[in-house]
Amino acid sequence: MTIALYYRLSLADGDLGKDNKEESNSIENQRLLLTAFVEAREDLEGETLEYIDDGYSGTNFERPSFKEMLEDAKKGRIQVIIVKDLSRLGRDYIGVGDYLEQIFPVLGIRFIAINSNYDSNNYVGKTMGLEMSISNLVNSLYSKDLSKKYRSAVRTKWKQGQATQGRVPYGYIKSEEKYKWEIDPVASVHVRTIFEMAMRGNTTSDIARHMNEQGIPTPGMYREQTTGYTQNRRVSDDEWIWDTYTIGKILRNYRYTGALVQGTTAPIRVGGKSRRNVPLKDQIIVDNVFSPIVSIDEFYMAQGAIRTVKKGTLRQKTGFSLGGKIRCGTCGLSMSYQEGTYSPNIACRHKRKAGNHSKCDDTIYPADRIESIVFHALRSKLELFHSLQPVIKNGTSHKRENGEQKRLTEEIETLKARRIHQYEAYAEGVITKEAYLRSKEELTRQIEEDERNLAMLKELISGGDSLSAQVTDMVAKSGYVSKLAKLTENVANTFIQSVVIYGPEQMEITFTFDDLLEKTIAKAQELSVSER
Numbered sequence: 078m079t080i081a082l083y084y085r086l087s088l089a090d091g092d093l094g095k096d097n098k099e100e101s102n103s104i105e106n107q108r109l110l111l112t113a114f115v116e117a118r119e120d121l122e123g124e125t126l127e128y129i130d131d132g133y134s135g136t137n138f139e140r141p142s143f144k145e146m147l148e149d150a151k152k153g154r155i156q157v158i159i160v161k162d163l164s165r166l167g168r169d170y171i172g173v174g175d176y177l178e179q180i181f182p183v184l185g186i187r188f189i190a191i192n193s194n195y196d197s198n199n200y201v202g203k204t205m206g207l208e209m210s211i212s213n214l215v216n217s218l219y220s221k222d223l224s225k226k227y228r229s230a231v232r233t234k235w236k237q238g239q240a241t242q243g244r245v246p247y248g249y250i251k252s253e254e255k256y257k258w259e260i261d262p263v264a265s266v267h268v269r270t271i272f273e274m275a276m277r278g279n280t281t282s283d284i285a286r287h288m289n290e291q292g293i294p295t296p297g298m299y300r301e302q303t304t305g306y307t308q309n310r311r312v313s314d315d316e317w318i319w320d321t322y323t324i325g326k327i328l329r330n331y332r333y334t335g336a337l338v339q340g341t342t343a344p345i346r347v348g349g350k351s352r353r354n355v356p357l358k359d360q361i362i363v364d365n366v367f368s369p370i371v372s373i374d375e376f377y378m379a380q381g382a383i384r385t386v387k388k389g390t391l392r393q394k395t396g397f398s399l400g401g402k403i404r405c406g407t408c409g410l411s412m413s414y415q416e417g418t419y420s421p422n423i424a425c426r427h428k429r430k431a432g433n434h435s436k437c438d439d440t441i442y443p444a445d446r447i448e449s450i451v452f453h454a455l456r457s458k459l460e461l462f463h464s465l466q467p468v469i470k471n472g473t474s475h476k477r478e479n480g481e482q483k484r485l486t487e488e489i490e491t492l493k494a495r496r497i498h499q500y501e502a503y504a505e506g507v508i509t510k511e512a513y514l515r516s517k518e519e520l521t522r523q524i525e526e527d528e529r530n531l532a533m534l535k536e537l538i539s540g541g542d543s544l545s546a547q548v549t550d551m552v553a554k555s556g557y558v559s560k561l562a563k564l565t566e567n568v569a570n571t572f573i574q575s576v577v578i579y580g581p582e583q584m585e586i587t588f589t590f591d592d593l594l595e596k597t598i599a600k601a602q603e604l605s606v607s608e609r
Contacts, residue, residue: 078123080157081146082111085130085165104131107161114159114191126155135168150184162192235339235361242339246332247296248370258367265370267293271327272371275382281321281328282432284382288319289434295319296327312427316408316437320430325383331362334376335369338362397421397444398569399451399576406579407437414444423447423578438580447576452564454586455572459555461594466552468601469545485531489524496520548597551590 084107108127115121126149128142138144149155158181160166167173181188181197188197234241239256248268249258267288274284298317300306310317332338339361342354364373371379403412405425413426421444428437496517503513558568574587588594 078121078157079155080115080121080123080125080159081128081149081155082108082115082125083128083130083143083146083158083160083165084108084111085133085135085140085143085160087132087134104129107165110161110191111159114189121157121159123156135164135166137169138167138172150181150186156185157187157189159189159191161190163190163195166190235337236363238337238363238366240337240339240366246330247299247327248333249367260368260370264296264299268327268333268370271324272333272375272379275328275379276375278382280382281324284324285319285321285430286432286434288324289431293319295323311410313407313409316410316427316431316435318431318434320427320432320435322430328379328383331376332367333370334364334373335367336362336364337366396566398448398564398566399573400566402569402573403447403576403578405437406577406583406585408435412578420445438578440581442578442581447578448564450584451569451573451576451586455564455568455588456555456558458588458590458594459551459558459572462548462551462555462597465597465601466548469548469597482531485527489527489531492520492524492527496524544596544600547593551593 084104086104086107112125115125128146130140130142133140133143146155146158150158163173166176177188177195177197186197189195234256240258241256245251245258248261248265250261251257252259271284271288274287275281279287294302295317297310327333330338340355341360397414400414401411403414403423404410405412405427408425408427410425410427412423413429415422415424423442423444425435425437425439428435428439431437499508499513499516499520502508503510508516554571558572561568572589574589574591577585577587579585
């Protein structure tokens, strides 16, 4: 039995196990409590594994060690999970309930929360009970109350002109004085250039082209060069250049007037990662907090450079089967789908935003043509499973494997019988003790070797049977695809992982079953060689 000891400490708890501070929530204290509990219980004998999330909130389950523990549980590597109390597992009432009543029971995990007096073995076939439910709910409400108090305190700082955000806008740097920014002498010049060009009537495309021609690093590139901070970006190194989106974002940023603008987004729910945009009237804006890069009048004069895009209604389904799966082979970003004048088309959106300085392909592809090519390739690939299925299903080497399995089984039984016979001969005084021990040792060695070979052979046969079943399943699915006239969204989601377009003559399609097909071809070749 393997036991997982899970410790969690949030930033709000603080590491209180040092410098003579209270240690009720410290990692050290949790470890002492859990290990002592395991040692005192006779029903918890086995290997123990530790999973530690230090500095992670309990309002959600996006914690690295918790995820690792859950993956190990799914793979059957652990059978028991122990925590100090239910709040260490989490403070999300609904989420914790799901784990206790659905996920852990399905995985066959025994869950114990020591201080909450909870052991899932006492609740088999039952719900967690009223007392546990109330405790779980209190943890959730406590977390939400903390979140509200924290947001209230932060908003008070915003209204006092104190900048609490971690990242400073391009053009500013953090001041030695807490909650203050200073003008960056290099980046601010480029911000000023962007506003001046906009005030002279240049469009965002004109400004982006100018910045690229001058070889000026993008905000992200500049931040990486000056601070060493590597941001998570999707565009390739060669295509990390100025585009209309970046220019427009700078021109819309009211902070360049020296104002503090905070609370532009808010979490949709406590502990969640998803955020929503906050209406302008609900944002906290305090003027004249920092040194301005542009005046308020200049800021509004520059807005004319930004092309106004009419806001549409909620996005409707386009009917395009490959939505979100097509990427540009040069920049690596998703290509856009547009309802063209005559027919829908696909193009690199980065190329449109960055202009001629981008090396991306500027071809506009008819959407139905891309769908047709991918659909034809899919059907051709699936046909391979049809042709390979008989070879996999009826391979002669499989018969030999079954014959070898029978031979090894019979040989092991014979050797075991001989070992018993040798003992009987020794007991009757026919052979000496030394002769018996030598014979027993040799027979045992042969038995163990045959058992290892038999286990390996069974695993090989089982793998072959599994492959045959997977191929049969693919053949059945391909039969459905062969009856379709065109690619559908459901089929694309099932079989197509990605489509990368490098240009009019080169396209790379990755199928979800590529690994399976590769194994099938290799197995078929192996069987063909063995037949010869």
